[in-house]
Amino acid sequence: MQHTSFEGMSCPIARSLERIGEWWSMLILRDAFAGVTRFDEFQKSLGIAPAMLTRRLKGLVEAGLLERHAYSERPPRHEYRLTARGEDFRPVLLALMAWGNRHFAPEGESIMIVDRKTRERADPVLVDRKTLRPLVGPDYVVTAGPAANERLRQRLAEDRSLDFTGGVR
Known part of the structure; x- marks a missing residue:
């Protein structure tokens, strides 16, 4: 389902919703504040489909709320940490x-x-x-x-x- 983008609006509420207005994103941030950092931990905590979790994590990284850090090369694994922008949430x-x-x-x-x-x-x-x-x-x-x-x-x-x-x- 396609949603309307709020990117071009001057309203700070609309712009914020563009970054975190989807409920999975807020629950991911909630878990990040509780110390969850790894994909499998988020998935277990939330019961979210892997493809949806991948999209939401990517969006939060692109919005500057989370940073992605490699913790394993083989197999490639990443953890997600709150940025200063994320902490402000x-x-x-x-x-x-x-x-x-x-x-x-x-x-x-x-x-x-x-x-x-x-x-x-x-x-x-x-x-x-x-x-x-x-x-x-x-x-x-x-x-x-x-x-x-x-x-x-x-x-x-x-x-x-x-x-x-x-x-x-």
Whole structure:
């Protein structure tokens, strides 16, 4: 099944989805964060078909999220390690996990984020790196950046539905 490419869109969400928006890719990254590096380990963990795993790993390498390293010449074998770009995806996965626990786990949380020392439960929020304040409205709004095209600038100026930070808490 062919999907529409988001490559040419100026939206950073669309561009990110172009690289990791397929569910196998996110699960591969989840496993990479857990220390999985080898093809057979990914396949065993995910129960994914080899051809699909090969395509997804290739795509994650091409997107710069994983690096491929040879660990055996005969037979040729590779392992996959997170790059700095891949490491930057960690908070996205943690936020997705917390959201899934909050909204789609009626039986309770199967995994949680806890403080390593105190074992107290953590609840991730997105904050501004400079001020450490949560990125929620009305204090923060989404606005056009320097590279925004005219269409996006106009949409942001007119359409309040694009104000992602004003959600109900």
